[in-house]
Amino acid sequence: MxxxxxxxxxxxxxxxxxxxxxxxxxxxxxxxxxxxxxxxxxxxxxxxxxxxxxxxxxxxxxxxxxxxxxxxxxxxxxxxxxxxxxxxxxxxxxxxxxxxxxxxxxxxxxxxxxxxxxxxxxxxxxxxxxxxxxxxxxxxxxxxxxxxxxxxxxxxxxxxxxxxxxxxxxxxxxxxxxxxxxxxxxxxxxxxxxxxxxxxxxxxxxxxxxxxxxxxxxxxxxxxxxxxxxxxxxxxxxxxxxxxxxxxxxxxxxxxxxxxxxxxxxxxKDQKFWRNAKNWPLVLPNLGRSINNQRLLDDYENNGKITPEAEQIWVSQHLNIQIGLGLSGETWIGAQYWEACADEQVTLDYILRVCDVVTIGIDGGGLDDLLGAAVIGRHAQTRQWLIWTRAWAAPIVLQRRKDIAENLRDFEREGDLVICDRPGQGHAELAELVQQVMQSGLLPEEAGVGLDHGQVAPVLEALADLGIEGPLLVGIRQGGGLRGPIWNMELKLQAKQVSHAGAAMMDWVVGNAKATRVGSMVTIEKVQQGTAKIDPLIATFNAAELMGRNPVAFKPVDYDAYLKAAVLVA
Incomplete structure (x- = not known):
């Protein structure tokens, strides 16, 4: 303008x-x-x-x-x-x-x-x-x-x-x-x-x-x-x-x-800023009338700060801080760098066009969870990690988790989540996604698709129906076994060596995750059990575990063709 x-x-x-x-x-x-x-x-x-x-x-x-x-x-x-x-x-x-x-x-x-x-x-x-x-x-x-x-x-x-x-x-x-x-x-x-x-x-x-x-x-x-x-x-x-x-x-x-x-x-997103009570009057137009400043401070000290979850709620109500990235003390540390790494041009097609190798991560539990898939590509020139995700949900999730039903419908409208209308739809479509990536020639010959080996039967069956099996598929240790890809992802996000599609679904999922450390063990859990879904993020860590092994594509990219395509895209 x-x-x-x-x-x-x-x-x-x-x-x-x-x-x-x-x-x-x-x-x-x-x-x-x-x-x-x-x-x-x-x-x-x-x-x-x-x-x-x-x-x-x-x-x-x-x-x-x-x-x-x-x-x-x-x-x-x-x-x-x-x-x-x-x-x-x-x-x-x-x-x-x-x-x-x-x-x-x-x-x-x-x-x-x-x-x-x-x-x-x-x-x-x-x-x-x-x-x-x-x-x-x-x-x-x-x-x-x-x-x-x-x-x-x-x-x-x-x-x-x-x-x-x-x-x-x-x-x-x-x-x-x-x-x-x-x-x-x-x-x-x-x-x-x-x-x-x-x-x-x-x-x-x-x-x-x-x-x-x-x-x-x-x-x-x-x-x-x-x-x-x-x-x-x-x-x-x-x-x-x-x-x-x-x-x-x-x-x-x-x-x-x-x-x-x-x-x-x-x-x-600046916790130091909004925790400074000197900044609170900016968003409290009735301070000194219906709000007593000292009582507000006392309420924060005695009630608002007792747990990270209590603080999130308190600042959302008393300071209009939007719940999301970087608000909870227990939120995964990578979350505060996530939004800055968003790039709208990152699509699945873009990844398959500009990357020299791709890995896939899959995570999902029962009918009350999301089925998550993540594709990570390594850019052929910059070696930047490019992340694209997709998730599926059974209709029963909307009934059992009414407090997140509108979130899920929003993600469906944005095209990042599929609310399935028939049994097995999610696993079948996920298998088709793996098949599409396989046909690009960018998956490694071995260890190209990582799954939680404790929850894989329906996924393995859907993949087998399309002839996808063998050493390409590997189980990924969960819990503390993910500490390597979690740390790697934190470092890469901070250094902006990762780009993702900027999907609202993943913003929500990343904001739902908290890191729990016991000694040297690090696990990613839900901030709130039941309603806070993190399956697509775990799928991302599964894919990151395989990409961290520095894989080589089974059919290496034709670099002359790649460079011509890159010029056309530019």
Whole structure:
């Protein structure tokens, strides 16, 4: 983009500078000044129902949320006079009063809306979460006689109605039936990150957004903390979209305004940075109001630091640190170098075209595990290791491990995982993959395919069906037997002597792995048993064990043909 070109709508490339300056990290949005003033005047008179003395929002609310309130309720194109912000995603850490402030925003929106007999919704992933905002709104009404004359509260129905317009604000729990026959004027979704683990959430989200294409339109406000697991499903989709909009990578005219209180990616991976409490205020806009700094520090020292797993959860909730690479003290050390070695041009075809030798690793257990395959090629000129992976999952995994089902579906859509629809499909397709590599002539004559010798029967049978057997296949000692390839991979990743395809599945798998050392023995295990799958990573170590033997291809590459192909590729 040329420096003279206007930024795409809602792009905010200086968001980190704005956070440092104490400003709200969002783009400048024009507003209807009269409407904004009316919204602010109403909102500021609301009182906090759960704070001693019941202070008003004017006294208690942070400037950051007043900015959000104005742009969400009063944005306006100066030329067309039409609304600009149809959706807003605010990600802010815990205890920043987001639910209370949103309750006030909902009441303000209900007061400002002149459409008769409309509907507004407060939605949460569970009944308790969806009712939390409602209870705060009811508490605000009961503290002010004037509000009681404006709004009718029906607690049994979980509904607030404005007498003048008969428009209602209703509580709903997220699900496929929440909008039957309704076109809401406004939908507020609390704790969006929780929906990442809900099957079918994308379809429901599409239903919610359906009101936006009607003449009167329908706004959607998402407000959430970061997930205490790696983002997945609809949460990953919305978060990625919000970041792209913020960074100017989502087209010219988005309708979602992102307001994301988080550290830049590099700093989220810098444990020294985010463990320094002096940096915490940057992502805590309500510090000194709803958050007491000393109590936050005490909570971290006494609860957040007790185990690596507890720390991951604590920083994800209180600092919006995204669960993933480099966050856990027990995470495999190679994980912190993994992302930097990503190269999108690394595909299976690319490996077979530019490498002089290839090895294959295979790992997989029962129906509750993934079947993982890894192909490692050694570049004919640079000797760089190139890694490509594929995995297969039985449908029962989606049923038994519902908390990672959306992760697996994401990986399936990206083409790195196959969710099998018939018994034996994974083993048959894996055998076909081995056959394809064999036909390239790049496998060694012996010790070219490494398997966990304790779990190989179905794999050996599928390979034998294609005539693949004999000394090409070797068992690889697991557990401490993998310490050599584990150490080699760590060193090569640190030195950037490895390139991989940058698949989200492998980012997730690598983030699931932790290294356990007993004396000189090193093993790679799951950070969390059951749900944290690492099979494709173990397959990678199996392939690395064989590549570390400095093998030679059974049919050496024709270097003249290779060099011609390399020139054509370049």
């Amino acid at each position: 040329l420096a003279t070109e206007p930024l795409p709508r809602f792009a905010c490339p200086d968001w980190w500078d704005r956070i440092h300056a104490g400003h709200t990290p969002m783009a400048d949005v024009p507003v209807n000044e009269a409407r904004a003033a009316k919204a602010l005047a109403f909102f500021k008179r609301l009182q906090l129902p759960d704070v001693p003395g019941n202070p008003t929002m004017e006294e208690a609310c942070g400037e950051w949320f007043l900015d959000i309130l104005m742009v969400f309720l009063a944005s306006e194109d100066p030329e067309t006079k039409e609304r600009l912000v149809w959706e807003l995603l605010c990600m802010v850490p815990k205890k920043n009063s987001k639910s209370t402030y949103v309750a006030g925003l909902a009441l303000t929106a209900l007061y400002m809306e002149e459409t008769p007999n409309g509907q507004m919704l407060l939605i949460g992933p569970s009944q308790n979460i969806s009712e939390r905002c409602f209870e705060q709104a009811v508490g605000m009404i009961r503290l002010n006689e004037k509000l009681a004359a404006i709004f009718k509260v029906q607690e049994s129905e979980k509904e607030i109605t404005r007498y003048k317009t008969k428009t209602t604000l209703s509580v709903k729990t997220f699900g496929s039936k929440i909008l039957t026959g309704e076109i809401p004027l406004l939908t507020i979704i609390d704790e969006l990150h929780e929906l990442g683990r809900v099957n079918g959430a994308a379809r429901v989200m599409q239903q919610i957004r359906g009101g936006g294409i009607t003449p009167q339109g329908g706004q959607v406000l998402f407000i959430t903390t970061q997930s205490d697991q790696a983002p997945t499903g609809v949460w990953k989709t919305e978060l990625d979209k919000a970041r792209d909009i913020r960074d100017g990578k989502a087209g010219r005219s988005p309708i979602m305004l992102p307001v994301l209180y988080e550290f830049p990616t590099a700093l989220q």
